[in-house]
Amino acid sequence: MPLAADHRAKHRPVTQDSPLARCALIATAVLFLAIFLLAPLAIVFVEAFSKGIGPFLAAFDDPDARAAIRLTLLVAALAVPANLAFGLAASWSIAKFSFPGKSVLITLIDLPFSVSPVVAGLVYVLVFGGQGFFGPWLAEHGVRIIFAVPGIVLATIFVTFPFVARELIPLMQEQGTVEEEAALTLGASGFKTFLTVTLPNIKWGLLYGVLLCNARAMGEFGAVSVVSGHIRGLTNTIPLQVEILYNEYNNVAAFALAVLLAGLALVTLGLKTFLEWRHADELSGRVRRH
Amino acid sequence: MTSPSLVGKNARRFTAPSVIPGFGLTFGYTLIYLGLIVLFPLATLIWWSSGLGFSGLYAIASEPRVAAALRTTFFISFAAAVVDLFFGLIVAWVLTRYDFIGRRLLDAFVDLPFALPTAVAGISLAALYSPNGWFGAPLADYDIKIAFTRWGILVALIFIGLPFVVRTVQPIISELEVELEEASATLGAARLQTVIRVMLPPLAPALLTGFALAFARSIGEYGSVIFIAGNIAYVSEIAPLLIVVKLEQYDVAGATGIATIMLAISFAALLLINLVQAWSRKRFGHV
Numbered sequence: 001m002p003l004a005a006d007h008r009a010k011h012r013p014v015t016q017d018s019p020l021a022r023c024a025l026i027a028t029a030v031l032f033l034a035i036f037l038l039a040p041l042a043i044v045f046v047e048a049f050s051k052g053i054g055p056f057l058a059a060f061d062d063p064d065a066r067a068a069i070r071l072t073l074l075v076a077a078l079a080v081p082a083n084l085a086f087g088l089a090a091s092w093s094i095a096k097f098s099f100p101g102k103s104v105l106i107t108l109i110d111l112p113f114s115v116s117p118v119v120a121g122l123v124y125v126l127v128f129g130g131q132g133f134f135g136p137w138l139a140e141h142g143v144r145i146i147f148a149v150p151g152i153v154l155a156t157i158f159v160t161f162p163f164v165a166r167e168l169i170p171l172m173q174e175q176g177t178v179e180e181e182a183a184l185t186l187g188a189s190g191f192k193t194f195l196t197v198t199l200p201n202i203k204w205g206l207l208y209g210v211l212l213c214n215a216r217a218m219g220e221f222g223a224v225s226v227v228s229g230h231i232r233g234l235t236n237t238i239p240l241q242v243e244i245l246y247n248e249y250n251n252v253a254a255f256a257l258a259v260l261l262a263g264l265a266l267v268t269l270g271l272k273t274f275l276e277w278r279h280a281d282e283l284s285g286r287v288r289r290h
Numbered sequence: 291m292t293s294p295s296l297v298g299k300n301a302r303r304f305t306a307p308s309v310i311p312g313f314g315l316t317f318g319y320t321l322i323y324l325g326l327i328v329l330f331p332l333a334t335l336i337w338w339s340s341g342l343g344f345s346g347l348y349a350i351a352s353e354p355r356v357a358a359a360l361r362t363t364f365f366i367s368f369a370a371a372v373v374d375l376f377f378g379l380i381v382a383w384v385l386t387r388y389d390f391i392g393r394r395l396l397d398a399f400v401d402l403p404f405a406l407p408t409a410v411a412g413i414s415l416a417a418l419y420s421p422n423g424w425f426g427a428p429l430a431d432y433d434i435k436i437a438f439t440r441w442g443i444l445v446a447l448i449f450i451g452l453p454f455v456v457r458t459v460q461p462i463i464s465e466l467e468v469e470l471e472e473a474s475a476t477l478g479a480a481r482l483q484t485v486i487r488v489m490l491p492p493l494a495p496a497l498l499t500g501f502a503l504a505f506a507r508s509i510g511e512y513g514s515v516i517f518i519a520g521n522i523a524y525v526s527e528i529a530p531l532l533i534v535v536k537l538e539q540y541d542v543a544g545a546t547g548i549a550t551i552m553l554a555i556s557f558a559a560l561l562l563i564n565l566v567q568a569w570s571r572k573r574f575g576h577v
Contacts, residue, residue, distance in 0.1 A: 014475035015468050022388060030396065032377045036449055037402050039424065040414040047417055051530040057569075071487040086323045093317035098306040105320070112329055114556050116510025117408075118530040119549045122537065123331035126338055131542050135333055157327055180310055190311035212404075219407025221513035226534060239409040239513070246413050246517065255417075258410045265405035270404075 015131035041054070044262045048255035059245075059256035063214040067233040071149070075237060076217040079156040083213055084206075087164025091202075092194075095172030096180065106169060112161040120158045121226025124151055149227030152237065155223040167209030168202055171230075171283065175201055203248045208272065215268040219261050322531040331577075342543060350547030355523055356532055360551065363529040366440060367508035370447030374504045375497060378455025386463040399551070400456050403449055408513025415446055416517040440521030443528060446514045451504030458500035460494055495570030499563050506559035509552055 012018070017025070048056055048131040059065060059109045090109060093103060112120065127133050128145040139143060179201070197207075221239040228235045236244065238257055245254035275283065305313055339347065350356055385397050403411065419426045420439040426437055436442050466489055474484040512530040519526045527535075529552055536545035 008378065014481075015471040017387075017481060017485075019521060023382050025380055026388060026390055028377075029381045030392075033399065035379065035425070036452065037399050039418055040411055040449065041402060043417050043424065044410060047414075061571075086320065089316040089323070090320040093313055093320050096310050097313050097317070099304055099317075105324075108329065111332070114557070114560055115332070116530050116549075116552055118512045119335070119510065119534050119552060122533055122545055122549050123335045125537065126334045126542070126546065129541070131443045147485075154327070158300055158331070159379050161328060170407060177308070182313075184309050187310065194312075198411055215541065217406050217408070221407060221409040221412075225512075226537065234455055239407050242409050243517075251417075254413060258413060260504065261407045261410045265402065267391060267411070268405045269398055269401055270432075272401065273394075277390075 024213040041262060041266075043256050044255055047251055048259045050255075051252050055252045056256045056259075059253035062253065064233045064236065065241060065257060067101070068236045068238050069260070071235070072218050072239075074149070074238045075153050075156050076214055078209060079217045080154045080214050081159055082157055083160055084164050084210060085124070086161070087168050087206075087209060091168035091172045092198075095175075096171050096177050109165050110162050110167075112158055115158075117159055117222030118226055119219065121155050122221040124154055124158070124227055128154075146227050147231065148235060150234060151227035152224050155227045156217050158218050159220050159223050161215045163207035163213035163216065164206070167205050167212075167283075171202055171205040201282075204275055204282040207274050208283055211268055211271055211275075215264060218264055250266070311570075335546060335549060335553070337489075338543070339544045342547055342550075346543070347547050347550060350544055351551055353544075355527070356529075356544075356548060357526045359527045359529045359532045360548070362440065362443070363509055363552075364555070366443045366528075367447055367505050367511075369443055370508050371501050371505040372450055373448050374451040374455045375501045378452055378504075379459060379493070379497060379498060381452070382456045382459040382463055383552065386460055400453050403451075403453050408450075408511070411514040412446065412517035415442070415449065415514065419445060419518060432517070436527070437518050438522075440526050442518035442520065443515050443526060445450060446518050447508040447511060450507050450511050452515055454507060455500035455503050456501040457492060458503065459496045463495040466492065468496075495566050495574065497574045498566045500541075501558045502566070506556040509556050509559070 016022075034211075057250070079090065094105065100227070115262075125132060125146055128138060128151060130146070131136055132146075134229075145154070179197050180193050183197045184190070188196070219239060221243070224237055225240060225243070227241055228237070230236060230238065230240060230244065238261060242254050244258050245251075342350070350362060351360060381400065385393060385400070416437055418424050419429075419442060421427065421435070421437070423437070425434075429436060436445060442480045470488050471484055473479070474488045479487070510530060512528070512534075515528055516531055519528065519531075521527050529548055532550075533545045533548050536542075536548065
């Protein structure tokens, strides 16, 4: 064997790529991520503060912007607990019991992730809209769901539907039922068993699911856009207000509100990374797709 | 499908015996909530489109403007998923196999498209690629226009789809067996040969799954695309936008028709994923 090859092999194990390939690949990946991920994030802040801090703050003095922020908080405050309660019920019944048709049920719970947000909005128009299933009845009784807050809440619940459940189901399946059975045999009530045995076991997974659910609930655009009707000060959430301001060429105000959402995204990513790093063993160890 | 009536009195026969309480309550609640929020509204869509029939659906799909939008959505989603497949593999490889400064931070940022609201992504991409933006201005010197053309749609869909490929492939790369690489090298394969013939084949199912996930997501994507696309009829309109347009014209049937076709495409992609995973479990023993 030639000496040179022998020498190289000593320094580089056979399972490592050559330094040149390594550098080229790292450079490609970093450049790609910088162009496609970091630049879009950076420009939000750059544009928002492009005219200084004054115009940035002025964007939040606008009553429509404040109404949008209030509505977004309201929608998340209704949608997230609703899906949290569902996630707990679904994961308890699916993970702690065995029954036929379980995998079908899990597939159905994941269904909203494969539906376009616009279609999610559309199906509620088909149910509650003027030409929809309950449309005539609702109109007769003077109830507005589409182009009003209830429609926005429903569409948001639809698009964030699986977040908590899909986090808890695999986690509780991994944990099994032994601890709960022990608690019940020792005389604890069902509810007490849930509170003192199950809940501590799933708390980080639960928080993880709620975080992702909340981020999506506050940032949802397509589904909410279809059912909102875009009534200023009444049915505009932050993302919809961003769209209106942007289309009016009011760049600074649009990006100022976008900073709120980008900040929320960064906090979510930060907490998510922290949870994955610190409590990896208490989260379900599957691929996260959403 | 099991019906809630099986629960309650007959719960013991429906589920395996267990001392754990609360099955009837939680299972019933799960079914009712799932039915009301997801299944009933989706069934309404199916009911509406069955009213249209195949001929009605075909008539909607072959309206020139709708046909153009469906083509645009389909082909650009496909192209974006191909780009994501290529660069997603490189990103996943680099983040899993190499150690360098800032690796953890970059790894966390891969999820940004999941976390950043689509409307924010939309306006920031439009700002970047518009003729006076950071990337748009230098490109304009070479007469390349991205924003308000089909290329803009491609850029937005690449952004949206990237994490699907990276996050699907990453765990498989970290599970690759070093012994196989060593064996391959010992038997005289060059490094590139080892990578292509020994390490890539086990990644194929994950790559295909990531590709299909990115593609399915791109078909339905709306928020990040409409700001940068320019939305020129017959050129840069996407199918989800046409649903919104049809609804604004009170053409509920037209909107329903497009939605049905889009659902069919994304379910076909999901079916593909399930087939790939079933095959992969048999062939490689993992997903």
